Amino acid sequence: MKMKNILLGLTFSVLAATSLASSGLAGQAAPDFALKSSTGENLRLSEYRGDVVMVNFWATWCGPCRQEMPLLDELYSRYERVGFSLLGVNIDDNSSKAMNMAAELGVSFPVLFDARKEVSKLYEVEAMPVTVLIDREGTIRYVHHGYKPGYEEKYLDQIRSLLRE
Amino acid sequence: MVIKRVLIGLAVCMTLALGATTIAQESAPADAEAASREKFRSLDEDVQDLKKEVLDLNRDLFLLEEELLFPANSQVAFFLSMDVGEYFELDSVNLKIDGKEVSNYLYTEREAGALVRGGVHRVHMANLKTGDHELIAVFTGKGPHTREYRRGATITFNKGIGAKYMELEITDRVKKQQPEFVIKEWE
Numbered sequence: 602m603k604m605k606n607i608l609l610g611l612t613f614s615v616l617a618a619t620s621l622a623s624s625g626l627a628g629q630a631a632p633d634f635a636l637k638s639s640t641g642e643n644l645r646l647s648e649y650r651g652d653v654v655m656v657n658f659w660a661t662w663c664g665p666c667r668q669e670m671p672l673l674d675e676l677y678s679r680y681e682r683v684g685f686s687l688l689g690v691n692i693d694d695n696s697s698k699a700m701n702m703a704a705e706l707g708v709s710f711p712v713l714f715d716a717r718k719e720v721s722k723l724y725e726v727e728a729m730p731v732t733v734l735i736d737r738e739g740t741i742r743y744v745h746h747g748y749k750p751g752y753e754e755k756y757l758d759q760i761r762s763l764l765r766e
Numbered sequence: 767m768v769i770k771r772v773l774i775g776l777a778v779c780m781t782l783a784l785g786a787t788t789i790a791q792e793s794a795p796a797d798a799e800a801a802s803r804e805k806f807r808s809l810d811e812d813v814q815d816l817k818k819e820v821l822d823l824n825r826d827l828f829l830l831e832e833e834l835l836f837p838a839n840s841q842v843a844f845f846l847s848m849d850v851g852e853y854f855e856l857d858s859v860n861l862k863i864d865g866k867e868v869s870n871y872l873y874t875e876r877e878a879g880a881l882v883r884g885g886v887h888r889v890h891m892a893n894l895k896t897g898d899h900e901l902i903a904v905f906t907g908k909g910p911h912t913r914e915y916r917r918g919a920t921i922t923f924n925k926g927i928g929a930k931y932m933e934l935e936i937t938d939r940v941k942k943q944q945p946e947f948v949i950k951e952w953e
Contacts, residue, residue: 635871635872637872642874643857643874644874644904645872645874648876649876669784
């Protein structure tokens with residue numbers, strides 16, 4: 602009986618891990634969107650076609666986002682010059698909170714505001730943070746739900762391989 | 767003498783028969799080549815015909831899809847254009863038809879630039895019943911002296927039979943040094 606429970610538990614863990622690592626969005630054309638950014642400019646995803654784009658959905662109330670954002674900023678500063686763009690999509694209702702947190706963390710990548718949650722719906726955001734990697738052709742290649750220390754290594758490998766394509 | 771003549775005749779016949787065989791042997795590959803060339807030509811024609819059929823089918827499908835999604839009788843398209851744009855820097859346009867929001871389009875710097883250079887943007891396409899409808903367009907952006915600017919324009923239009931096209935036009939009113947927002951119906 603105990604063995605059966607362990608096996609069941611293992612099966613569920615594997616299923617959960619698979620659903621977190623893969624997403625129905627991978628392989629599909631990235632849905633286009635335009636949002637207002639912290640600089641006041643409107644930014645549209647399709648205008649980044651030709652670049653490897655990372656879209657990171659985050660919120661001020663999300664602890665792992667706070668951990669992850671400075672690491673993403675490092676990746677952005679390192680690969681921006683070779684065709685890598687990063688768009689941080691904040692889903693808070695209040696954009697001023699998000700601006701304060703971005704300033705506090707010192708992130709240099711564009712922060713966009715999705716207060717109406719339209720873009721989050723398009724990208725089926727059901728966890729926080731969610732990180733989507735889009736290739737130069739505009740196809741979603743990787744989707745990561747949540748953040749755990751060490752994920753940045755995965756991001757690094759994936760960004761490098763997409764930049765090489 | 768007669769036998770001699772018969773023998774000569776036979777020899778001539780044999781020579782002619784042999785010659786004919788050689789000719790036949792020589793012309794056989796030429797015929798095969800011509801036949802295969804003919805076969806290729808007809809195959810190529812078949813491919814071309816098939817290609818044409820596919821193209822025709824594709825066009826028909828496209829038209830059918832368009833007719834089904836936006837039947838000409840109920841189709842209404844809304845376009846946005848800008849003339850000069852010195853007194854207004856466009857940020858977004860929000861469209862409401864009969865009180866229901868149908869589009870909220872944010873313009874990037876590049877898109878707004880394209881409009882100033884003479885581009886026309888199809889903001890929205892809808893299916894509407896025949897009869898009167900109210901359109902409310904709210905334009906946001908930066909007005910004179912880079913002040914935040916928000917203006918609305920309303921029109922009640924009649925949707926008759928056939929497709930309808932509406933143009934939201936942003937122009938400069940030089941006298942007042944203000945932008946002007948006009949909604950026009952294309953005839």
